[in-house]
Amino acid sequence: MPHNTALPPAFSRLLWSDALMVLALMVGPVVIPWWIVHEGGAADLATYGVVVSAVSFLAIPLLSPLGDRFEKRRLIAWGLAAFALAAAGTASLATLGHYQLWALLSFEVVPVLAMAVIAPASASFVAELVPPTRMAEALLRQQTAQAMGRMVGPVLGGMVLAATSTALTLWMYCGLLVAAALLARQLPVSGVQHKQPVTRAQWWADMRAGVRANWAVPVERGWTLVNAVSWVFLFPTFTLLVPLKVQSLGLSALWLGLCEASLSLGFLLGSLWLAKRWVAWQGRYATRITAALVQGLALAVAGWASEPLLLLLAFAVAGLCNAAMVLVGMTHRMLARPVAFRARMTAGAIMTTKLAATLGPALAGIALLQWSVPAVYISFGLIGALASLALMAVPGYKAFMALEHHEIEGWYQRAYPKAFEPAPP
Numbered sequence: 521m522p523h524n525t526a527l528p529p530a531f532s533r534l535l536w537s538d539a540l541m542v543l544a545l546m547v548g549p550v551v552i553p554w555w556i557v558h559e560g561g562a563a564d565l566a567t568y569g570v571v572v573s574a575v576s577f578l579a580i581p582l583l584s585p586l587g588d589r590f591e592k593r594r595l596i597a598w599g600l601a602a603f604a605l606a607a608a609g610t611a612s613l614a615t616l617g618h619y620q621l622w623a624l625l626s627f628e629v630v631p632v633l634a635m636a637v638i639a640p641a642s643a644s645f646v647a648e649l650v651p652p653t654r655m656a657e658a659l660l661r662q663q664t665a666q667a668m669g670r671m672v673g674p675v676l677g678g679m680v681l682a683a684t685s686t687a688l689t690l691w692m693y694c695g696l697l698v699a700a701a702l703l704a705r706q707l708p709v710s711g712v713q714h715k716q717p718v719t720r721a722q723w724w725a726d727m728r729a730g731v732r733a734n735w736a737v738p739v740e741r742g743w744t745l746v747n748a749v750s751w752v753f754l755f756p757t758f759t760l761l762v763p764l765k766v767q768s769l770g771l772s773a774l775w776l777g778l779c780e781a782s783l784s785l786g787f788l789l790g791s792l793w794l795a796k797r798w799v800a801w802q803g804r805y806a807t808r809i810t811a812a813l814v815q816g817l818a819l820a821v822a823g824w825a826s827e828p829l830l831l832l833l834a835f836a837v838a839g840l841c842n843a844a845m846v847l848v849g850m851t852h853r854m855l856a857r858p859v860a861f862r863a864r865m866t867a868g869a870i871m872t873t874k875l876a877a878t879l880g881p882a883l884a885g886i887a888l889l890q891w892s893v894p895a896v897y898i899s900f901g902l903i904g905a906l907a908s909l910a911l912m913a914v915p916g917y918k919a920f921m922a923l924e925h926h927e928i929e930g931w932y933q934r935a936y937p938k939a940f941e942p943a944p945p
Contacts (some may be wrong), residue, residue, distance in 0.1 A: 546673025566885030647785015742914030786839020816905020823897020
């Protein structure tokens with residue numbers, strides 16, 4: 521865990537909480553897809569991905585006002601507790617030996633709703649704990665803490681799954697989520713807290729205002745749309761296609777965990793070292809464009825690879841690039857958003873990626889009916905890489921990325937004040 525000298529003590533608690541939360545959440549993507557692939561096959565896995573993403577797409581905008589109205593600590597803790605209850609239900613199905621896709625999906629709806637609350641609150645929390653001048657450093661440390669969880673979680677899940685059973689791994693997943701929820705209760709009190717009841721009209725107005733702000737700022741709109749298009753193709757290369765690729769090479773569940781861990785190791789190394797050096801060498805704009813291109817190419821290599829070690833190397837490179845992209849993108853976007861809109865605007869960006877995550881598995885499932893796993897994997901990686909280059913065509917994007925952190929705070933509202941005016945009834 522990184523040392524936190526000169527940053528608020530409360531920030532240290534956030535780092536530990538993030539690390540455990542991500543560790544717990546990363547066990548699920550190893551064991552649940554593996555169970556589905558072996559019991560229901562690629563068709564069930566594609567259906568699972570589409571349904572979960574579709575529910576998430578609807579839930580995120582509907583629940584996004586929570587992050588700007590209520591204490592973020594409580595939202596995260598209760599969200600993780602709901603996650604743990606759903607994990608217990610899924611583990612019960614596996615213990616009883618009762619695989620049924622729609623029963624599994626009924627339990628997985630709860631974590632989707634929980635993440636619609638957790639993700640915007642967690643992403644915007646750090647901006648309320650540190651001054652703007654330390655935002656980049658704070659986000660870098662948060663990335664590092666999360667990357668540690670991402671690295672340990674898949675390996676732990678893969679090892680337990682390979683050594684024991686799906687049911688026991690799912691019960692471990694449930695236990696980790698309970699621990700993460702308890703630790704989240706120790707987070708500092710932060711965020712806007714409205715004690716008055718919120719009417720349906722106020723809730724609807726808050727949600728509309730967040731969506732309107734995302735769309736009315738040209739840089740945010742263009743950035744979000746480009747990310748969404750590229751994510752349609754990249755999301756399956758990180759999710760649906762990974763267990764199918766591992767299975768096609770005749771590898772065990774441990775290798776699925778190692779693929780996830782390799783991605784996380786790359787993300788960790790990028791957070792600790794490469795991302796900062798990359799930005800110092802190329803600048804924020806060129807780093808964001810280059811990293812997105814190389815990430816897509818690395819995922820295409822993962823699809824082409826026939827050797828397990830090359831597969832792991834490709835995921836590590838993709839993780840390195842993703843760390844650089846997150847560092848230069850998240851810092852600027854979070855600071856540029858007005859404080860009162862951060863959770864809702866974050867939710868708006870997440871909503872579009874969830875739409876892409878709904879379309880991606882469906883498109884991959886259709887493609888797999890015609891072509892092999894490597895052919896689909898390579899194609900999706902290359903198309904995702906090319907689509908990401910459209911960032912260069914977003915109006916004002918290059919100038920926006922050139923702004924320094926002391927210039928960027930609240931920039932959206934200064935540059936586009938009408939985007940944040942109360943929405944007409």
